[in-house]
Structures are given as structure tokens and as C-alpha cells.
Amino acid sequence: MFSKQLIAASLQPIVLSILSRGEAYGYEIMQRALDLSEGKLIWTAGTLYPLMHRLEAKGLISSIWRPSESGPRRKYYRITVKGASVLETDKSEWIGVHSILMKLWGPELAIG
């Protein structure tokens, strides 16, 4: 399991990334994250849904209720244009951090 801080920090980019591949409902997003992380990313509903509210309030995602073939209707989320551009920023930042760490942890390079 990841640390609390890391989970909190990565929540927004992960959710936005999942939504950038197509709309999804809450439970689906959670399952996707769980699968991708091989069980390391455990979110509670209490973390995820309030975040969805916040992202919606910021205009990064939008939501729509759709009927379901089994049981009550579901609320689907999709990324907005604004959300996509925020995701691009997030992406470059994460890649930036990633590459720094990789350089530091990789084989030592002669500098200069």
C-alpha cells in the first residue's frame, strides 16, 4: 500500500487519467485504480466521491446520470476540456519528478 500523502497527491492525476480514456462511474474508477496498482491503491468511497465533487466544482469533470441495465441508475463522470489541459500540466510535472528520480537512482554518470 502507498503512503497516505502519496495517495492524496496522486488522486487527481490518476482519476483524470482514467477519465481521459472514456467516461466511468465511481465504483468503476476505484476498481480500475485497484487493478492497475495491483491492489496497492486502496481508496475509500469517502475519499473518492468528495474528490469527484471538488473536481466537478472546479470544472475539470462533468457528470451525468445514466440508467443501468441492472439495478438503480449510475452517475457517470467524464473529463472536460479544462480537465484535459490540467491533466497535461499534471503529466509534465509527474514526468519531470520521475525523470529526476530516475537519474538519481540510475547508474552514476560522469558530469562535466
Place this chain on the structure above:
Amino acid sequence: MMFNLETAISTWKRSLELNRSFRKDDIEELERHIRDVVQFGISNGQSEEEAYRSALTQMGDLIGLETEYRKVYWEKVFLGKRFLQEITWELQMFSNYVRIAIRNLWRNKGYTAINLLGLAAGLACVLFIGMFVQDELQYDRHNEQADQIVRVLLGDRQTVTPTALGPGLGREIPEITSWTRIYPLGMYTPVAVRRGDTSFQESGFFYADSSVFNVFTFEPLLGEMKGALVRPGTIMLTESAATKYFGSDNPIGQVIETGGGNEFEVTLVVKDLPSTSHIHFDMLASFVSTSWASREEWGSSNFYTYLRLNDSKNLPTVQNKIDDLVAQAKTAAWSSIPATFQFKLQRVTDIRLIFEGRRVYVYMFSAIGLLILLVACANYTNLATARAMRRAREVGIRKISGAHRFQLARQFFGESLLLVAVAMIVALVLVYALVPSFNAISGKDVSFSLFSDWSTVPALLGVCLLIGFVAGAYPALVLSSFQPVEVLKGSSRTGSGSFGFRRALVVFQFSVTVFLLVGMLTVQFQLDHIQKRSLGFEKDNVVVLSIADRELRPSYQTIKDAFSVLGSVQSVSAIHSIPGYQLSGYGMKTEETGLTIESAEDAVSVSGIPTDQDVVETLGLQIIAGSDFPKTPEYVPENGTYQYLVNHQLVRELSWEPENAVGRKINLMGNRIGEIVGVYEDYHYQSLHQEIEAQALFIEPSQFGFIMLKVSDEKSQAVLAEIEEVWTRVAPGRPFEYRFLDAEFDALYRSDKQIGSVVLTFSILAVLIACLGLLGLASYSAEQRTKEIGIRKALGASVREIFVLMISELTRLVLVAIVIAVPISWIVMNGWLNNFAYRIEMQWWIFGVAGILALLLAITTVSYQSIKAATSDPMKSLRHE
């Protein structure tokens, strides 16, 4: 019972629906989430119930969930969408809290009354103490830039300084922007002031340099401040003095006369000085009118010297410069300064608080105020928790209906705040009504008005909130934490959990009570000690008349003779100023240091009091070496033939022995070379707050201010009538304003007595408030134990045994309180006593008395309830409920 998924989900849903943080949409989304998890679980082989439970676990706990949703909710609310709606809802809830609070308070009238009374009395005390402290802190602050004004002391305590000091400092030290001398003539001897037929003896007749207006702040009413006291023969009056002599006439340009035929033209009328001024006068004549103005001397110290500095921070600098000036004595004006002289600067804003020692009282009263407040809070807390038992059901029902712990806490805080608010209103009414009595007891002149100062109302609201929270905190937290299941089953002893806390509160209250009782007794005994202390002179049965004017003074011998023949008069004596008020300082030289004035450096500072030959007899002084003044009425003092009586302290200071002091030659500055004829035992020529310093008595009729008559009985009208008859004959046209030496001396302790009675009043009130709380508590505990007592009685317990049972617990608590309070009060009161030059020692029996008193008070308070409970009919109490 079989698990049913639909029932489980709908129960869960309802618990969310009751919560305002979740909207319908949110619940629907969460429900769908749970259903997805359950489906997934079932497809993985879990049972429906297992799957549901793990779905709930995944959801996180309800409180965490709610907190997150609430945050989101409020973020949105603040975006403006539903702000108004939210406010309306809060207001509705608030009015609901208030309504329930009122109902609750009304239903328990006895409890409410006790609480209200205790809180209101406590708050009223605190308000009064606040006014007292505020008034003390206000002293001399009416002056603009008050912290730039300093008074110069001679030595550590002498307030009167030489004429040369002010001008000398003004010339040498650039940091001094102005200086002024005030000559408090009327304080030494009242001045007879006359205008037409109106004539009074004025002790508030002072002289001052015209620069007094640059140092102090006055509010001019008539005339111009500029140039007001520049010419000789001009005078400034306060408003009340102007009214006294001129009624509604305009006094500007008019003339008043003093005894010796001096005339003063009124050039300025100012508003009376506020009661919070350390110095008080009614008239200020121009300093240039006195003969002192042309002489800058170091020899006689009769003048207050005040300076205004360019910056309050420069006080240490100026002090150093003064020390240098005195030490080097370079310039001509400073060359003749006695080397023993030391001047000390003191801020006028420190005079009241530090120099006059009132800061101790400010601290003392603040502490008493705080204690009263805490005792009143403890009352509330105690009674409210005692009632917890009864309200436990209410809390249970509310919780089941969906009330939040934090909403319940709000409800209880609401109740305490409401009660405090009502108590504050009652307290304000009390304060308005009792201000005159407070002023009478404390000798202050405070007035109370809610809106005179912008900070009053917010401060009062702040106090309300603070007390509401302090008093309500414990009940709110304890009551709201009850578990509904336990409470409703009736299985938990809800009262017992808070029992320890209640006992702690009672111990606290009685520690405070014992502490205040000890404090009260110590203060009373110390003040009593001061007043009863042997003064070294006989102050009783001495009638004092002022002869301080140019016509009466020369004929003092005739006046004296006229009084001496009266049968009721045992002895007559003339003196410069009466004991208690003997301020005037002289530089004294001895043979060792050279008697002549030219070499004044080694002069010793002494209090020099001109008298006639009979002062020892009239005041009952004790000669311990040598003899009294020789009784030679025709003796005229001149340089070389002066005769001196000196006090024991002077002899000690010079390391002489009383026996060999007699016959030595001394000179009190200003050509008064003469011989010591006798040494008298020290007497208190100033108040007992001050230690006795060196003093010399010498004969010099030109400085006489008073005639003192030792009579058989000063209370006798016949004696006074005889004296008046002689007075009108020897001093025609002068008002017969007599005073009594004992009354004048006692007046020095008026403020001590006032402090004593204020301490007494507030301490008694604090103790009463504590007892009030105890009374309420006792009645609750009696009520709760009704059944227990009934059963005990039915099983054969006697009334006495029940009574002992009821009070034994309390007795133990009071004993603990005594153990806690004794060391604390010993330390505090011993510290207070150290402020006195003459103090009592702490007495162990004061603690005994205080302890027994506290115990008696506690037992008396609860005994009514206990006796009632003990004598009740067990049949009735067992049928009860």
C-alpha cells in the same frame, strides 16, 4: 433473524438522509456504489451479508465520510449558491436552541434562580472590581503624554525639594523641555482666603511656576492659559473654587485676598482636577508672588519639582545627568549643593501605583475578581452536571432522533450562554443601582455607563462568552457523550462518572473560601495594627487652629496666653505643621562637617519643624536624654543661640549616643547655628507607611502655622464653645475652623480603611456565592438519595445517623480544601504584609478561625436539606417514583 439486503440498505440510507451533509444525489450514488461492491462480492463467492459488511468497511466510517462530504458541501456553500439558505437554517436551529433552553430553565426554577443569583452577584462583583482597577490604572493619565512627566524626589521618598532644583535642572539638561515648581503652602498650613465677606481656610492653596501649564494638562474654562501665572499677584482657580467665592459672577480680573493682606487677581479658571490626579489643589497662585522666586537655594526643601522630558525613554539618561550634576557640582548654581543629596526621578504615572503602593491592591482585587468569577462558574458547572442524571434520557432520545454530539453540545452551551446573558443583565442593573454604595465604601468617584467607552459593550459580551464557555464546557462535553443505549436502558450510573469532578469543584470553591477568609482576617488585623500602633505622641484631645497669616502669627504669644487661662485647656503649643503632615526638609550641618553654610556639601537631610517651647508637653513626647526646651517666653532665636530637640533616629543616623548628643552644635541650613538641648523618642510625624527619619525641632515663631490646644475632652461642646469665644476675641474676622489632631491623623489611613472594607465586602460576597452553589448541590444530592435514605430509615437508621451520613462527605471535602488553601494563603498574605514598614506576623490561629468558619458555613448551608432528608417519612420517600 435472516439478513435482508434491502432492509439493511434502506436503514443505512435513512441514517444518511437525516444528515444534512448528504444530498439526495450523493446518497443515491453511494447506494449504487454499495450495490456494485455487494454484487462483486457475491460473484466472488461471498454471502450477501458478508459482501454487504465489506462494502460498508470499504466505505470508510460514517464520521469520516460525513466530514469529507461536509467539507465539499461548505466549499460549495461558500461559492454563494446556497449561503442564504444555510444561514436561515442556522438561525432556525439557533432559535430552537434558545427555545429549548428557556423551557429547560423555566421548568427548573429553583435551580435556575440559584444559578442566576450566583452568576449575577459574581458578575456584579467583577464589574465593580473592574471599575476599581480601571480607576487605579487611570491615575494621572489625564495629562497629555503623561509618561513624559516626572517628579523629582529628594532621596528615596521625600517629595519636597529645594527651590534651586527646578531651574538648575532646566538650565543644564537639554532633555528637559519644561520644569515647574509647586509650593503646596496650604498643605503645611491652611491659608485664609477672603473675598468680601466670604472667607475660608484653604488647604488647597498652592503656588506654581507659570510653566505648570507646559508640564500638566488643564482644561481652561475662563481666561487664557498663556501668561496666566506670569505676573506676581495672579492666581488660577478651579471651577469649584471659583463658584465658592464668586458664585455665578465672572471671576476673571477680580481679586481675592489672603490673610496677610496679599491680593491676587484671578486670571484663569480651569476645570477641577479629576479624582484620579495624585496632586490636588483648588487654587494656584503665581510662584513669582513668593519671596522664594528670587532665591535659588538648596537649604530648605518645600517644593514639588516636576519635569517634562522630550521623550519618555530619556528618563535613565536624565537621571544619570542629574547624578553627575550633583556629584560634580561644577556650576555656580550647583556648587553649594549638599553632597548627601540624591535626587530620584519618578514618573507621575508611577506615583499612585508604585510610590503609593496601590499596585498591590490592583493585583489583589484582580485576583479576587478572578476567583469570584471562577467560583460562580464552578457553581454553574456543578449544578449542571448534578442535573445530568435527569437530562440523560433527553440526551438519549435526541441522539436516537439523529442529533449529533456536536449539536447537543451546542444546545448545552446555548443554555449556559443564555443564563449568563440574563445574569449579565441582572448584574448591570445591580451595578447601576449600587454605584453610590460602592463609591461610599471605596472612597472612589467612579460612574458606570455602558456607552461612555466604545470598548465596554464588546468587553462585556466577551466576558459573557467566556463565562458561558467555561461554565458550560464540562456539562456540554459530558452530557453530549452519553451513549443512548445505555442511558435509555437505565443501566449506567450517569451521575457517578462526573462525581469526582463535582467533588473537585467543591474542594476548589472551599479552598477559595478559606483563602479569602484568611486574606480578609489578615488585612483587617494588619490595618488594625497600623492604626493602633503606638505613635510616640498623644493624638487624642488636641484641638488644632490655624494661625498662618501675617497678622495672627506675630501675636501668637497673646493668643497662647488667652487660651492657657481656660480651665479645660491643659497645654498650648504653636507649631509649623501637625504630626502626620510634617514634610519640610532641611540640610543639617554638624561641628564635624563645619557649621557654616559655605561648605554645604556634607549636609544631612532632616525634617525640620519650627515649634514653641511647649510642644513636648502638648504632644506628650518623651525626652530620653537632656532636657525639654527651656521655658523662657521672651527667648528670641538668632543665629548662634538656636535650641534644638532632635529625635532618636537623627542621633542613630549620625552614630551618636543620645547622652553625648546633648550639647553638640548643629546648623539647620539658613543661619540656624545652635545647640542640641535634648533628644526625644521617635514619633510618627508622617503616616505609618513611611519609616521614621531624622527630625529636629527648633523654636522659630515666624514659621508657625498652627496652635495646638491639649484639652480635657475634645468631644465636649462646652470646651469647644469656650475655645470659640476666645478665638473670636483674639482673631477677629477669622473663621473658627477647628480640627482634631486624631481625626487629621486618622485621615491618613482613610484609603487603607477603604481598601479594608472593599476587601471585606467582596470576600463576603465570594463566600456567599460559593455557599449558594453548595446549597443547590445539597438539595440535588438529597433528592437523588431519597430512596436510599428511605431504605436506611426503614432498616432502622436514626435521624442523627442519616444527618451524619449526609454531611460527612462534605466535611471531608472541606478539610481537603483547608489543607490546600492554608499554604497558599500563607505565602500570598505574607508577601502582602511585606509591603508595610510596620507589619504583623502571620498568626496560626487565623488559619484555624478561617478553617472552622468555612466548615461551619458549609455545614450550615447543607444542614437544612440534610435535616429535611433525615426526618422525612420513609413511607413517602419509598413510594416516590
